[in-house]
Amino acid sequence: MKFTASFSLAALLLGAFAFADDTASPALKEAETQYYRIVTLPIPEGVALEAGALQWMGNGRLACSTRQGDIYFVDNSLEDPPAHLKFTQFASGLHEVLGITAKDGWIYATQRCEETRMKDLDGDGRADLFETVGDPWSINGDYHEYAFGSKFDKSGDLWVVLCLTGSFNSNSPYRGWCFRLKPDGTWVPTCSGIRSPGGIGMDADGVMFYTDNQGPWNGADGLKELRPGYFMGHPAGLKWFDDPATKDAIAAAGLKKPQEPESGSRIYKEAKRIPEYMPPAIMFPYPEMGQSASGFVPDTTGGKFGPFQKQLFVCDQSHSTVMRVFLEKVNDRYQGACFPFRQGFDSGNLSVEWADDGSLFVYGTDRGWGARGGHPYALQRLVWTGKLPFEIHEMRAKPDGFEFTFTKPVDPQTAASPASYTIKTYTTIFQSSYGSPKVDETTPTIKSVTVAPDGLSARLVIDGLMEGHVHELHLPGVKSTGGESILHPDAYYTLNQIPAN
Numbered sequence: 001m002k003f004t005a006s007f008s009l010a011a012l013l014l015g016a017f018a019f020a021d022d023t024a025s026p027a028l029k030e031a032e033t034q035y036y037r038i039v040t041l042p043i044p045e046g047v048a049l050e051a052g053a054l055q056w057m058g059n060g061r062l063a064c065s066t067r068q069g070d071i072y073f074v075d076n077s078l079e080d081p082p083a084h085l086k087f088t089q090f091a092s093g094l095h096e097v098l099g100i101t102a103k104d105g106w107i108y109a110t111q112r113c114e115e116t117r118m119k120d121l122d123g124d125g126r127a128d129l130f131e132t133v134g135d136p137w138s139i140n141g142d143y144h145e146y147a148f149g150s151k152f153d154k155s156g157d158l159w160v161v162l163c164l165t166g167s168f169n170s171n172s173p174y175r176g177w178c179f180r181l182k183p184d185g186t187w188v189p190t191c192s193g194i195r196s197p198g199g200i201g202m203d204a205d206g207v208m209f210y211t212d213n214q215g216p217w218n219g220a221d222g223l224k225e226l227r228p229g230y231f232m233g234h235p236a237g238l239k240w241f242d243d244p245a246t247k248d249a250i251a252a253a254g255l256k257k258p259q260e261p262e263s264g265s266r267i268y269k270e271a272k273r274i275p276e277y278m279p280p281a282i283m284f285p286y287p288e289m290g291q292s293a294s295g296f297v298p299d300t301t302g303g304k305f306g307p308f309q310k311q312l313f314v315c316d317q318s319h320s321t322v323m324r325v326f327l328e329k330v331n332d333r334y335q336g337a338c339f340p341f342r343q344g345f346d347s348g349n350l351s352v353e354w355a356d357d358g359s360l361f362v363y364g365t366d367r368g369w370g371a372r373g374g375h376p377y378a379l380q381r382l383v384w385t386g387k388l389p390f391e392i393h394e395m396r397a398k399p400d401g402f403e404f405t406f407t408k409p410v411d412p413q414t415a416a417s418p419a420s421y422t423i424k425t426y427t428t429i430f431q432s433s434y435g436s437p438k439v440d441e442t443t444p445t446i447k448s449v450t451v452a453p454d455g456l457s458a459r460l461v462i463d464g465l466m467e468g469h470v471h472e473l474h475l476p477g478v479k480s481t482g483g484e485s486i487l488h489p490d491a492y493y494t495l496n497q498i499p500a501n
Helices: 009-014 026-033 235-241 247-252 267-273
Strands: 004-006 036-040 051-058 061-066 071-075 086-091 100-103 106-110 115-119 129-134 147-152 158-162 177-181 187-192 197-202 208-212 221-225 282-284 293-298 312-316 321-330 333-342 349-354 360-365 377-384 392-398 401-406 422-428 438-442 445-451 457-463 469-474 490-495
Touching: 026 036, 036 333, 051 349, 051 360, 051 377, 061 100, 086 106, 100 147, 106 147, 147 197, 158 197, 187 235, 197 312, 197 349, 208 293, 221 293, 221 312, 235 247, 267 422, 282 321, 282 333, 282 490, 312 349, 321 349, 321 392, 333 392, 392 490
Parallel strands: 051 100, 197 293, 293 349
Antiparallel strands: 004 086, 036 377, 051 061, 061 071, 071 086, 100 106, 106 115, 115 129, 147 158, 158 177, 177 187, 197 208, 208 221, 221 282, 293 312, 312 321, 321 333, 333 490, 349 360, 360 377, 392 401, 401 457, 422 438, 422 469, 445 457, 469 490
């Protein structure tokens, strides 16, 4: 049966429900709204739009997959206010679709159990043809057996990351692995060591990353590079290197079984001991930056979304936020800083997608996972108002400190004072038990700050950089030349490698 729904904004407001308020800062939300406002797309009664994944189709049409196994097209999605949305059910009866993309007239859906592609043959707006593209993995019914799918990369590959069976085990083949679907239809085992992914995607240069969530062997949520042949840190899935049903395919892919990490160690120590281990490019401090890192996209809008071109915008499901990430490559490893960006969304943000106008769709759900937003699900759009916020723009590691850049010129007096900054470092225990406290804390000394003549950067010389630690810096005393405080004066840099001179 085909489902189509149209409605007015007024009708939705008359039937609005009251939800518990979230715990985000009202003052900060109000300040953020000056620069990035949230437009809520009303969802018609009878449509359980629990976030799965998003795909922009063009001409005002957005494709939304759901955890309940539906795919909807939403037309007129860029209306502001969104008074004439049209929801059309393109497919149903699928199994928790946490990846969706389009290619050559097909819609590809990453289901819990397989990769499927579908097409509308008769033009009635509903899929008629369904084809299994492949199912190299298996499931046994565990609640946590999520499968997240990517967009096609520049080589034409589609990537899938598979959650473990629960937090600790890999009880079905390839649980805790990453696969690539090649253009010729073959599936290639690509990376091991995954725990509980929340999203997968590329940076602006086409390098593939995924988010992994806090738990065993993950002291905090992290953003990790999916480099073929590498190990992401959780050893439960290493058993498939030796299993008769899977070892030949793994060997054919050229993967080498890594040593198992030592429980109770530290990430930077194990990265030196295990050549195949890929440490997190970003550790999201828990709980300061959230508790469930999820979907992300790079800013490829060419300035339509503001001054953060090529940076990543990363969701957190539990805090109902969107974070910002700056990455750089040092000694062949990615690392960088994460910053708060926008809070106050209606549900637990799981997926994001750009529209042609440079606005960002944000898609949420809270079923099974608590979220600050309070709504069971939500579809919203984040729109830049055109007003430039005073923010930290980038944070780069130097051999003896860090360099900050800013979106507006800083006041040279406040920015040059070490008293305008605070710093501490910490890491987590790399262990088989669940999560980790912050450990090995240190307090480096900011020896000097040099502000560039144009006021757009400040170079901090720091005594006591700590390899393998998150360096948490706050800039409460830095002002712009106009006397503004930094909107989000908090930065968290994951220093995997200290650059050479």
